[in-house]
Amino acid sequence: MADQITKRSVNYSQWYNDLVVKADLAEQSPVRGCMVIKPYGYAIWEKMQRILDDKFKATGHQNAYFPLFIPKSFFSREAEHVAGFAKECAVVTHHRLMNDPDGKGVVVDPEAKLEEELVVRPTSETIIWSTYKNWITSWRDLPILCNQWANVVRWEMRTRLFLRTAEFLWQEGHTAHATAEEAQEEKQRMVNVYADFARNSMALPVIVGHKSPNERFAGALDTMTIEAMMQDGKALQAGTSHFLGQNFAKSFDVTYTDKEGKQQYVWATSWGVSTRLMGALIMAHGDDNGLVLPPALAPIQVVMVPIFRKPEEHDAIIARMEEIKKNLEANGHSVKIDDRDTLRPGFKFAEWELKGVPVRLAMGPRDIENGTVEVHRRDTLEKVTMNLDGIEEHIAGLLDDIQKNIYNKALKFRDENVEKCDSWEEFKEKIGTGKFLLCHWDGTAETEQKIKDETKATIRCIPVDSYVCEEEGVDIYSGKPSKQRVVFAISY
Amino acid sequence: MADQITKRSVNYSQWYNDLVVKADLAEQSPVRGCMVIKPYGYAIWEKMQRILDDKFKATGHQNAYFPLFIPKSFFSREAEHVAGFAKECAVVTHHRLMNDPDGKGVVVDPEAKLEEELVVRPTSETIIWSTYKNWITSWRDLPILCNQWANVVRWEMRTRLFLRTAEFLWQEGHTAHATAEEAQEEKQRMVNVYADFARNSMALPVIVGHKSPNERFAGALDTMTIEAMMQDGKALQAGTSHFLGQNFAKSFDVTYTDKEGKQQYVWATSWGVSTRLMGALIMAHGDDNGLVLPPALAPIQVVMVPIFRKPEEHDAIIARMEEIKKNLEANGHSVKIDDRDTLRPGFKFAEWELKGVPVRLAMGPRDIENGTVEVHRRDTLEKVTMNLDGIEEHIAGLLDDIQKNIYNKALKFRDENVEKCDSWEEFKEKIGTGKFLLCHWDGTAETEQKIKDETKATIRCIPVDSYVCEEEGVDIYSGKPSKQRVVFAISY
Numbered sequence: 001m002a003d004q005i006t007k008r009s010v011n012y013s014q015w016y017n018d019l020v021v022k023a024d025l026a027e028q029s030p031v032r033g034c035m036v037i038k039p040y041g042y043a044i045w046e047k048m049q050r051i052l053d054d055k056f057k058a059t060g061h062q063n064a065y066f067p068l069f070i071p072k073s074f075f076s077r078e079a080e081h082v083a084g085f086a087k088e089c090a091v092v093t094h095h096r097l098m099n100d101p102d103g104k105g106v107v108v109d110p111e112a113k114l115e116e117e118l119v120v121r122p123t124s125e126t127i128i129w130s131t132y133k134n135w136i137t138s139w140r141d142l143p144i145l146c147n148q149w150a151n152v153v154r155w156e157m158r159t160r161l162f163l164r165t166a167e168f169l170w171q172e173g174h175t176a177h178a179t180a181e182e183a184q185e186e187k188q189r190m191v192n193v194y195a196d197f198a199r200n201s202m203a204l205p206v207i208v209g210h211k212s213p214n215e216r217f218a219g220a221l222d223t224m225t226i227e228a229m230m231q232d233g234k235a236l237q238a239g240t241s242h243f244l245g246q247n248f249a250k251s252f253d254v255t256y257t258d259k260e261g262k263q264q265y266v267w268a269t270s271w272g273v274s275t276r277l278m279g280a281l282i283m284a285h286g287d288d289n290g291l292v293l294p295p296a297l298a299p300i301q302v303v304m305v306p307i308f309r310k311p312e313e314h315d316a317i318i319a320r321m322e323e324i325k326k327n328l329e330a331n332g333h334s335v336k337i338d339d340r341d342t343l344r345p346g347f348k349f350a351e352w353e354l355k356g357v358p359v360r361l362a363m364g365p366r367d368i369e370n371g372t373v374e375v376h377r378r379d380t381l382e383k384v385t386m387n388l389d390g391i392e393e394h395i396a397g398l399l400d401d402i403q404k405n406i407y408n409k410a411l412k413f414r415d416e417n418v419e420k421c422d423s424w425e426e427f428k429e430k431i432g433t434g435k436f437l438l439c440h441w442d443g444t445a446e447t448e449q450k451i452k453d454e455t456k457a458t459i460r461c462i463p464v465d466s467y468v469c470e471e472e473g474v475d476i477y478s479g480k481p482s483k484q485r486v487v488f489a490i491s492y
Numbered sequence: 493m494a495d496q497i498t499k500r501s502v503n504y505s506q507w508y509n510d511l512v513v514k515a516d517l518a519e520q521s522p523v524r525g526c527m528v529i530k531p532y533g534y535a536i537w538e539k540m541q542r543i544l545d546d547k548f549k550a551t552g553h554q555n556a557y558f559p560l561f562i563p564k565s566f567f568s569r570e571a572e573h574v575a576g577f578a579k580e581c582a583v584v585t586h587h588r589l590m591n592d593p594d595g596k597g598v599v600v601d602p603e604a605k606l607e608e609e610l611v612v613r614p615t616s617e618t619i620i621w622s623t624y625k626n627w628i629t630s631w632r633d634l635p636i637l638c639n640q641w642a643n644v645v646r647w648e649m650r651t652r653l654f655l656r657t658a659e660f661l662w663q664e665g666h667t668a669h670a671t672a673e674e675a676q677e678e679k680q681r682m683v684n685v686y687a688d689f690a691r692n693s694m695a696l697p698v699i700v701g702h703k704s705p706n707e708r709f710a711g712a713l714d715t716m717t718i719e720a721m722m723q724d725g726k727a728l729q730a731g732t733s734h735f736l737g738q739n740f741a742k743s744f745d746v747t748y749t750d751k752e753g754k755q756q757y758v759w760a761t762s763w764g765v766s767t768r769l770m771g772a773l774i775m776a777h778g779d780d781n782g783l784v785l786p787p788a789l790a791p792i793q794v795v796m797v798p799i800f801r802k803p804e805e806h807d808a809i810i811a812r813m814e815e816i817k818k819n820l821e822a823n824g825h826s827v828k829i830d831d832r833d834t835l836r837p838g839f840k841f842a843e844w845e846l847k848g849v850p851v852r853l854a855m856g857p858r859d860i861e862n863g864t865v866e867v868h869r870r871d872t873l874e875k876v877t878m879n880l881d882g883i884e885e886h887i888a889g890l891l892d893d894i895q896k897n898i899y900n901k902a903l904k905f906r907d908e909n910v911e912k913c914d915s916w917e918e919f920k921e922k923i924g925t926g927k928f929l930l931c932h933w934d935g936t937a938e939t940e941q942k943i944k945d946e947t948k949a950t951i952r953c954i955p956v957d958s959y960v961c962e963e964e965g966v967d968i969y970s971g972k973p974s975k976q977r978v979v980f981a982i983s984y
C-alpha cells in the first residue's frame with residue numbers, strides 16, 4: 001500500500017498527488033480542471049463543514065443561498081473586482097441544445113443565445129450586494145450576517161486536486177454593517193473563527209495577519225489571512241476575511257437611513273474557506289505511509305481488525321469488538337470493524353494507515369483469552385498491547401493526545417523553519433529552501449513586486465498574533481526604513 | 493401582516509407567491525428564473541437536509557461530489573436522456589471576459605472559446621457513470637451507494653419560486669448494483685425513505701406509486717414517485733426514485749466481472765428530492781394567516797412574546813422566559829424570545845403567525861403574579877392560559893400533537909378529494925375542480941396522451957400503498973379493458 005506512494009523526500013509534489021488519489025480522497029474528472037470528491041474525501045469535508053457551520057451560527061450568522069449565475073453587467077460594476085476575476089470566468093451564452101443538423105449528437109442552438117451573458121460565480125459579492133439593496137432601508141435592517149455554502153468556478157489554467165481547481169466548494173460569508181468599526185470587528189471575528197478552527201480542529205498552526213495591498217482580495221480595503229506552513233516549507237493561504245469598506249455598497253447603491261435620518265452607504269465584509277483546506281490537511285500532517293488525520297476531522301476515528309484462523313475464533317473476536325464499538329460510539333467516537341473476509345490483516349493495516357485513521361485496534365484469539373487488545377496510533381506508529389479493562393477511557397484520552405500531538409509536531413516543524421533574515425543575499429539563498437523568512441519591508445507595493453519577480457516569494461502576511469516583531473529596521477531589499485517584520489515565503 | 497396576503501379563496505396562486513415573499517422564504521433574483529433563498533427559508537431547507545441526510549446514511553449511502561459541468565458529448569450518449577434535457581440547458585461556451593474594445597465594461601473574449609461546450613448539470617447521471625466506469629472492475633466493487641447535495645440548472649421558461657426555477661438545490665442519489673433485483677430493491681427502499689420523510693417530517697400525506705411510461709425520467713425503465721395533494725386539489729410530485737436498468741452502464745461501458753468470471757453490465761438507480769419540497773410544505777399546510785410549519789421542520793418551534801408597560805415588568809418577564817427557554821432547549825426544542833423594543837405585541841403575534849411558528853407563549857405582569865402563561869398553537873389558532881408548573885412537558889406534548897394534527901388535517905382533506913370515477917363526462921367535469929380521480933386506464937401511452945390533451949390531467953401514479961384498487965374494469969376514455977385504477981390529477 002505505502003509502496004504505491006512516492007516518498008516525500010523523493011518528490012513532495014508527487015507524494016501529495018499519490019496520497020490524494022490512493023487514499024480515495026479525490027480524482028481528476030473528465031472535465032478540465034474539475035475534480036470528483038470521493039466519499040472518503042467528502043466525509044472529511046463534511047466534518048469540516050459541520051464544525052465551521054456551528055461556529056458561524058454561534059457568532060450570529062444565518063445561511064442563505066444566492067444564484068449560481070451573475071449577469072455580466074453586475075460583475076463589472078466594481079472596477080477592481082472585475083479586473084481580478086474577468087480572466088478566469090466560465091461564461092454561459094446559450095440556453096438550449098439541438099440535434100446536429102449535419103449528423104449525430106447535439107449542438108448549441110444558435111437561436112437560443114442569451115441577451116446578456118451569465119458568468120458562473122467565481123465569488124458572490126456582486127449578486128449578493130445587488131440583493132442586499134432591497135433588504136436594507138433603515139439602520140434597523142442592519143447588520144445582515146449571511147453565509148452560503150456553494151460551488152464556485154475560477155477557470156485556472158494549471159490545476160491541482162483540492163489546491164487549485166476550476167470548480168471548488170466553499171463557504172462565503174457576506175455581511176452588511178452600519179459602521180466601519182462594526183465591519184472591521186466582523187472581519188477580525190471571522191479570521192479568528194478560522195484560526196481557531198485551523199488550530200483546534202485541523203491541528204494546523206496558522207499565522208494570523210494582514211495581507212499586503214498587492215495580495216488583497218479584488219475590491220477589499222483590508223484582507224486578513226491565516227497562513228499555514230506545509231512540510232516542504234511552502235506557505236498555504238488557508239482562509240481569508242475581508243473588510244470591503246463601502247466599495248460594493250457604492251457600486252450597487254446600497255444605503256440606509258441612520259438614527260439621525262441621514263442616508264449612509266453600508267459597510268461590508270466577506271470571508272471564506274474552501275476545499276483547499278483539504279489540501280492543507282493532507283500536506284501538513286501526512287507521512288510516507290499516507291494520511292495522518294486529526295481525530296476531530298477523521299470520518300473513522302477507531303478501526304478494529306480481527307486476526308483469526310478458525311470461524312469460531314472470528315465469531316468470538318467480532319462479538320467482543322461489537323461490544324467495544326458500542327461503548328466507544330456511546331462516547332461519541334466513530335468506529336469501524338473491518339470484517340472483510342477477502343483481505344489479510346496486514347493489507348488492512350496498511351490501508352487504514354494510508355487513510356489516516358487515528359487509532360487501530362487488532363485482536364486475535366490470544367487477546368480474547370487474555371482480555372487484551374493491540375492498540376496502534378497512526379501519528380507515531382507506536383503499538384502497545386493493553387488490558388481491555390478501561391479501554392474506552394484509554395481511547396478517549398489517546399484521541400485527545402493524538403490531536404494535540406499532531407498540532408505540536410506541526411508547530412515544532414514550523415518554529416524550526418521560521419527565521420529572521422536581514423540580508424538580501426541570505427534571503428535569496430534561503431527562501432527556496434523551505435523557510436518562512438521574517439524580514440523588514442518598506443511598505444511599498446513596488447518593493448514587494450521586485451522581490452517576487454526575483455525570488456517568487458511573496459509577503460504572506462503582516463502577522464498580528466505569531467512572530468509579531470514591531471521594531472525599527474531597514475527593508476531587506478530597498479534599504480528604506482521599516483517598522484515591522486513581515487512573513488515572506490514561497491506559496492501554494 | 494395577514495392582510496398583506498391574498499386569501500386562498502380569492503387567488504390561491506397569488507396567496508402562494510405572497511406567502512413565499514412575505515414570510516421571508518425566497519425571492520426572485522435579478523437572474524432570470526433563479527431565486528434567492530432567504531435565511532428563514534434556507535433554515536427550513538437545512539432541517540430537511542439534515543433529516544434526509546441522516547436517513548440516507550442510515551441506509552448505507554455516502555456523500556460525494558461530482559463536477560458542475562458536463563461535456564456536451566457525454567450528455568448526448570444516452571439517447572432518451574439527452575432528448576429529455578437538451579432543450580433546457582445552460583451552456584458554457586467561453587472561459588474569459590475582456591475589456592470591451594469599443595467602450596466601457598467587459599465582453600466575452602472571442603479567443604477564449606472552449607473546444608467542447610460544457611452543459612451546466614441538469615442532473616448528473618452522465619458525469620457520474622463516466623466516473624463509475626473507473627471505480628468498478630469486479631463484483632467486489634459493488635454496490636456503490638453515493639449521494640450528492642448540489643445545485644442543478646434546467647432552463648425553464650415559466651418559473652415559480654421553489655416550484656419551478658432555473659436553478660434549484662437538490663440531492664441526487666446514484667447507485668450501481670450487480671443485479672437488477674438489487675437495483676429494484678434500492679429504488680423501492682429510497683422511495684420509501686422519501687415517503688417516510690414526507691409523512692413524518694413534512695406532515696405530508698403522499699401516495700407512493702409507479703409513473704406511467706410517459707411520465708418516467710428520461711432514461712429510466714421505472715420511476716417511482718411520491719405524490720401529494722395541495723390545498724387547491726392539484727398534485728405535486730415531491731420526490732422520485734428511478735430504476736435505470738443498464739442504460740447508463742451501456743452508454744458509458746461500465747461492466748464488472750461477476751463471481752463466475754463473466755463480464756456483466758452494471759445496474760443503476762437514481763433518486764432525488766429538491767427545494768420543490770419547500771413549495772409542497774407551504775401549499776399543503778399554509779392558511780390565510782401565513783405559513784403553518786410542522787414542528788419537525790420549524791427553525792423556531794416556540795416563540796415567546798413579552799407584554800409589559802414598565803421596565804421592571806419587562807425585566808421580570810424576560811427573566812422568567814429565559815428560564816423556560818433554557819428548559820425547553822434542554823429538551824431539544826428551538827426557542828426564540830422576541831424582545832424587540834420597537835414593535836407592539838400584536839405586530840409580533842401576526843409576524844410569527846405569518847412565519848408559521850408552531851407555538852407562541854405570551855406573558856404579562858398578571859401572568860408573573862399568577863404563575864401562568866398564554867399558550868397559542870399556530871395550527872388551530874387556539875389559545876389557553878396555563879399554569880407554569882409542568883409547562884415544559886406540556887409543550888413537548890403540544891408539539892407532538894401539532895405535528896400529528898397537521899398531518900391528519902391534510903390527510904382528511906385529501907381523502908375528501910379523492911374519488912373513483914367511471915364516466916368520461918364526469919371526469920371532464922370534475923378533474924378541474926381540485927380532485928384526484930381514481931380511474932381505470934388501458935395502459936397505453938396513446939390514451940394517456942389523449943386524456944392529457946383534452947383535460948391537462950396526467951396519471952400521477954399507479955398507486956402501490958394508498959388507494960390501491962386492483963380490479964377488472966374498462967378504461968375511462970378508450971373503453972378497453974383495465975386491471976387497476978390509477979390516479980389522475982392536474983399537477984404542478
